[in-house]
Amino acid sequence: MKLGKISLAAAALLSANLYAIDNLDVSGSASLFYGSDAITYKDSANQKMFNNESSYADLGINVGATVDLTKGVTAGAAFQGVTTLGGLNNVWSGAHPTTGSQVDPVGFFSEAWIAATYGKTTAKVGRQELNTPLVFTSTWNITTNTFEAAVVTNEDIPNTTLMGAWIGTSNGYGDDVNQADNIGNVTSVNGKFNTFGEDNAYVVGVTNNSYAPLTAQAWYYDIRKVAKAYWLQADLDMDGVLAGAQYVNVNSDTDGDATDSAYGLMLGYSMKDVGTVKVAYSSVDDEGTFGVANYATRDQGAGAGSSLYTEMWWWFGTVSQAGADTIALSAETTVSDIDLFLGYYSCDIKPTGSVAGDNNSVDEIAFTASKSFGPVDSTVALVHDRFGYKGGTSTGDMEDYTTFQVYLTYNF
Incomplete structure (x- = not known):
């Protein structure tokens, strides 16, 4: 018998079940x-579409539980599992291990934490999701990345949330994420947790909405031996008018690497019971080295989304590159209880720094239709990308890419 280690948070949760079953809350989802x-x-x-070589599929399950241990103290855990049921060898999740050409099923604990609240201060320690502009949990794939971290939040200042975090490891960053035949690396093979960056990371942030229509936020990151960065953002939502501004600066700690900076602007209008339209623009400094993608999956190409207003619906890792100028147009509405979305993205990439010469362009059109049937959420997506090459190299030299996708999730 192979014995596995269990974290302190998970052990506390299991022992709590013995005497606090009435306080146990279990929920989850099964997805295809x-x-x-x-x-x-x-x-x-x-x-060509709809054959074995061009198709990919995964069946996943995510089960989470929280329990009140005592007044002000809560524990939680979550388990993710994913399998192809012996079907296609092309899969969604990078967590699958392989045996020869066979893609194997896998399961892992993505969360295991303890949280304590005193007054308006909460401390949460253990495996958990994070949601900050430059380091966050990506939720588009069938498995998600999480972090082993200690996070403290405080709301003593009116209309203000302060947050500080220490991040030790992550299962979306490191040497074990490059799994062949998956469409996006946001989770490492076997869900393995690796040291975040070269050592660990510190994050501090403040969010304020003293003026109700306006939300302002500022974040500072120290990713040890990798980079120091800050992110500033303000968003307005007043009488249906939407507006926003972003600025990010990433200063690498490695000699010879250039500083990355970017800004984004957004303007939109939302009419109740009709729909929402938005236009956004972003520009990333053309002399940078790494761009401004999510540092939790920064080295993972297609998995490296960003928090820029212009982030594409599907072709991640583009608008956040050094030298990328992007415009995005989107519209969404609801017709007969079906949520419809249409987005257009046009990105030109003209870097002059360490990646000079890789001058490309990507244009994307994305259409989605989503509807819930009781506990079942469903989405159908059709996306077309057009690539242009103006020098330099490209992966596979694709000219046109069209994908058809179906998402089914049963919530329990």
Whole structure:
């Protein structure tokens, strides 16, 4: 028998179940994700949609539990599992291990934490999700990345939330995330947790909405031996008018690496019972080295989304690159209880720093339709990307890419 280690937070949760079952709250979801791509290549054979080579699928489960240990003290844990049921070898999650050409099922504890609240201060320690502009849990894939961290929040100042965090490890960052035949690395193989950055990281942030229509936030990051960064953002939502501004600066700790900076602007209008339209623009400094993607999945290419207003619906890792100028247009509405979304994104990438010469462009059109049937959430997506090459190299030299995807999630 192989014995596994269990974290202190998980042990506390299990022992709490023995005497506090009435306070136990269990919830979760079971998901089936399917996708298929058609690709036109510049110099090789094209790929057709709806065959074994062009399709990918995964069946996943996420079960979470929280329990009140005593007054002001709560513990929680979450388990993620994913399998192809012996089907396609092309999958969504990077967590799958492989045996030869066989993609194996996998399960891991993504959360195991204890939280204590005193007055308006809460401390949460253990495996958990994080949601900050430059370090966050990506939720688009069938498995998600989490962190082993200690987080403290305080709300003693009116209309203000202060947050400080120490991040020790993450299962979306490190050497074990490069799993072949998956569509986006946001979770490491076997859900393994690796040291965050080269050592660990510190994050402090403040969010304020003293003027109710306006939310302002400021964040500072010290990712030890990797980079220091700050993110400033203000968002207005007043009488249906939406407006926002972002600025980010990332200063690498490695000699020879250039500083990355970017800004984003957004303007939109939301009419009740009709819909919402938005236009956004972002620009990333063309002399940078790494860009301004999520540092939790920064090195993972397609998994590295960003918090920029212009982030594409599907082709992540583009608008946040050094030298990327992007415009985004989107509209969403609800018709017969079906939520409809249409987005257009146009990105030109012209870096002059350490990645100079990789001058490309990506244009994306994304359409989604979503509807809930009781506890079942469903989404159908159709996305088309067009790539332009103006020098430099490209992965596979794709010219056109079209993907059709189906998301089904049963919530319990």
